[in-house]
Amino acid sequence: MVAVPPLPKRSSPSPGPDDPPEPNAAVTDSAVEAEMPLPSDPQTFFLGGLFVLSGLAAIYVASTIILPVVLAFVFNLLMQPAVRLLEGLRLPRAVGALVAILLIIGALVGLVVALSGPAATWAKRLPEGIPRLEAHLVVLKGPIQALQGVIQQAEQAADDPVQKGSSISVHRDLGLTGALFAGTRAILDGLFTTVLVLYFLLVSGDTFLRRIVEILPKFSDKRQAVDISQQIQQDVSAYLVTITAMNAAVGIATAAAMYLCGLGDPLLWGATAFLLNYIPILGPLFGTFIFLLAGMLSFDSLWFALLPAVLYFGIHLVEGETLTPMLLARRFTLNPVLVILSLLFWFWMWGVPGAVLAVPMLAILKIISDRIRSLKALGHFLEGD
Structure with missing residues (x-):
């Protein structure tokens, strides 16, 4: 609300009985406050900030158990319609849930098996392509050599059991094999x-929602809980399905472009583009770097080496700036700055899975905030243009 400076007082006739009432600024302000109330007690902000910080600290410490649970909830929103469809075909819900999960696992295993061969081929070609990469990066040859010298000095220092002038031993870790084993076990x-x-x-279906509805005392609260649950399921499911379809289209277009430009292994590059596109903004940027590196390792000419990255960036530009926003504009109008901050934050918290979950979690927070009166101000803040 724009503040208007006070006007000088002047005598005016008293309003008659037929004159329209003058607008009351206090009434307008109270209406806005009733629509999006803001806490006025400083203790509310202080305690709320402490609660948020403690919750984030707990999420960070217990990420090994909380992250799989959050992933399961998001996949549940995506797979519930398929389980209901199987249940409508007179298949028991427990069997339908098992069939849906086995189909997802089978697709992932098949994708890994199909990509293992091309990935191994590129791993074998990597030593042969390093001279070609050095020829393209001749400008950076000096800094790269200096970096290699620093790394060699660090390795030599790590090999010495005791540093000169110090009695502190340098303990070696488990090595690459131990790190890979630990990472594989955690995954x-x-x-x-x-x-x-x-x-x-x-299998449980709407059991949790029914229990929440039974606990809530007022009918308006029961209706609000059902509305929030249905809206979260509809919007997030629509988002995930739309993004998956668009990512598949990006993968197919990328595979065709890499085949036509002579890069080879179109299935590998199509799958790479498909998976990286689940991470908004950061994924395509990393993909552009991968295709730039692959082009430099494959082609002698610098212009041909830049072609795969240019084609991939062009495909992403068409998809990310026109098609996907047009399909999701009605359901998701999030602040792009907050989307970037959410991506960076959850990537720092949970790595790549956190970056994938950043936008769905932000959308869920907005859906809940828009339907709870005390959080409407937060929902308005999260909204985009």
Whole structure:
């Protein structure tokens, strides 16, 4: 509301009984405050900030268990319609949930098996392409050599059991094999937890929603809980389905473009573009770097080396700036600055899975805030243009 400076007082006739009432600024302000109330007590902001910080700290510390649970909830929103469809075909819900999960796992395993061959081929070609890469990056040859010298000095320092002038021993870690083993074990544990929680969420269906409705005392609260649950499921499911379809289109277009420009292994590059497109903004930027590196390793001419990255960036530009915003504009109008901050924050918290979950979690927060009176101001702040 724009503040208007006070006008000088002047005598005016008293309003008659037939004159229209003058607008009351206090009434307007109270209406706005009733629509989007803001807490006026400083203790509310202080306690709310402490609660948010403590919650984020707990999420960070317990990420090994919280991240699989959040992934399971998001996959549950995506797979519930398929389970209902199988249930409509007179298939028991427990069997339908198991079939849906097995189909997803089978598709992922098939994709990994199909991509393992081209990935191994590129791993073998990498040593042969390094001279070609150095020829393209001749300008950076000096800094690269200096960096290699620093790395060699660091490795030599790590090899010495005791530093000169110090009695502190340098302990070596488990090495590359130990790190890979630990990382693989953590991934497998997370996948098992996600699949286990996802199965029981799919089997339970609307059990949690029914229990919440039974607990709430007022009918308006019951209706609000059902409305929030349905809106979250509809919007997030529509977002995930639309993004998956558009990512598949990007993958197919990228595979065709890489085949036509002579890069080879179109299935590998199409799958790479498909997976990276799940991470808004950061994924395509990393993909552009990957295709630039692949082009420099494959082609002698600098112009041909730049062609795969240019084609991939052009495909993403068409998809990310025209098609996907046009399809999602009605459901998702999020502030782009907050989307970027959410991506960076959740990538720092949970890595790549956090970046994938950043936009759905932000959308869920906006849906809840828009339907709870005390949080409407937050929902308005999250809204885009």
